[in-house]
Amino acid sequence: MSVTTPRLALLGLFAALAFNAQADEVQVAVAANFTAPIQAIAKDFEADTGHKLVAAYGATGQFYTQIKNGAPFDVFLAADDTTPAKLESEGDTVKGSRFTYAVGTLALWSAKDGYVDNQGDVLKANQYQHLSIANPKAAPYGLAATQVLDKLKLTEATQAKIVEGQNITQAYQFVSTGNAELGFVALSQIFKDGKVTSGSAWIVPANLHDPIKQDAVILNKGKDSAAAKALVQYLKGPKAAAIIKSYGYEL
Template sequence: MRAMLGTLLPLAAGMAASAAFAGEVQVAVAANFTAPMQAIAADFEKDTGNKVVASYGATGPFYAQIKNGAPFEVFLAADDTTPAKLESEGLTLPGSRFTYATGALALWSARKGYVDDKGEVLKKNQFTHLAIANPKAAPYGLAATQALDKLGLTQAVASKIVEGQNISQAQQFVATGNAELGFVALSQIYKNGKITGGSAWIVPASLHEPIKQDAVILSKGRDNPVAKQFEDYLKGPKAAAVIKSFGYQL
């Protein structure tokens, strides 16, 4: 028994020391990327021993928080313009910005068969509420307004639009039935090649500007090696497989 304890004690001490030296990185993540990020963060922690502390929300408010000194070290935005703006303002690690995914927009209803595969339900205009994310704060909301404009439906549906603060809230409006349908990120309703529930129309990319999503290491992550390690991991094949499985392009 004493010999066994002699073996276990150094092992336990080594595990405790390893845990004590494990690092972490604070990451601001666009709400549309919540599910992929949760999977990638779990893989990252398992593969490296380091932890991702993620906060999820709309890109616009994250920009304001970063400008005001929020402790984020890496930013995964829902567009490419916000990280570029932070870069021009000297609030990032030079050379760290890259496009980690290109998103797709979907018109979705929690009801099966409600949304047809050509989006004709929009033109019929027989719904009461249409959910979108705030176009001033969330790039997917902006893409939704661009699609409506291209379809010539902006005025027709204007009185029926309900805005979520971010894409997660817009999706919740639809999921709870407070809106019959809404524009969401495809990644919120898609996994491994299929829609996970309800009915949806994947909005053609020609109806809106490309939703290029950039990541960047922020100034506060400059001296944290885990920030660079995580960004490299995000560029790797394991993360790429996760990202693709949620309907994003790379």
Template sequence: MHARIAALFAALVFSSHALAEQVQVAVAANFTAPLQAIAAEFEKDSGHSVVASFGATGQLYAQIQHGAPFEVLLSADESTPARLDSEDLGVSGSRFTYAVGSLVLWSAKPDYLDGSDAALKANQYKHLAIANPKAAPYGLAATEVLDKLGLSAAVKDKLVEGQNITQAYQFIATGNAELGFVALSQVYQDGQLSSGSAWIVPAELHTPIKQDALILRKGEQNPTAAAFMDYLKGEKAAAIIQSYGYTL
């Protein structure tokens, strides 16, 4: 009798482990905090887990091309997933826009920015941080803003580039740059600025930052990849995404 109960318990344990699957997700660095919150809810609701790798979209693209084991990509743009689709590295029909990002000029100093571009135009700072525009869509958007404002030449020698938007944020947070362009989601939650001072860049000053998700070929046979993408489209994920300043 005891042996039968033990065997039944072992079968149940094995079954629960078999059902608890993982999905490997490559995530644009700007979406780090929202993804961590969404992944926690997804695991709570489904029993499945997300194994996330964060980086600049361009770097993630290169890793996918070189065979990285990612099953889903959450990009910081729409062009990279479209390119992967065209290269037959994505699952056709799985691509959708999961968030539209906002760019913000941010300083860790509470009174440095007054909600406008005045300090940027005054050009009294030594360093202005941006993400690498060749790898990070938010970095590219930052260069578009500087072009539109006629400041590209004036600030050229003051730019410090992070490999991705997380490193750009760190330059500013540590005081190595007085100010810089980051994703609004890095400094904003639940309707308010978490620290420092900021100017939310008007959307018309740069190309819209539409962030697309895509199931990659390596995730085609993993039902957890499809389940995670469905969850990303749901109300709970949408509420988290919007709480970090993204629009849908």
């Protein structure tokens, strides 16, 4: 027994050292709408693989500019499918690594209980002073919001009331702080485990805007990164899928 115990401890130490030697860090550019899900996924990813996930959050269009200017990201989780496809066509990504990791849902939300009805009629009533949306030129959820307003023939009526955030996080903050009575946000920002977590919301029907297909891709900087490859595989797995769905995304 006195021989076996130290030997087992030594084997455990060697295994831990080998695990840490293989561990790597992956720098990820994450669309702002996916902040909460990736934070939850990161905990499991790091525990299961030993790799460390370091995330930056922002608007997809802004990330495109940063990546083109040499930003040190290994993986890009965009809020659309067109930006990763564009980077792919321009030779900035690892060939064959792009895939759709989630399909987003748009919601009209107010921090006030009962303010937004489940048909979105509050928009047509036009009794509010400010409507928050993300910058449609940089954020796909902002573009989707403008498409909804156009479909409902409310573009002109709401033009003077729009408060524009740089990304979907800022659009959400305008509403959560009361600077706007309501706004278009990502459902994932206000939804967990099958229900809206605060305030009141209208889940916008998908036929009122283009599909918000969110693609991931390994960038050239991550082509030799074991952690980048591991993250992409992990996002396709059952643990990540369960978390993604819990925040109101489709797969």
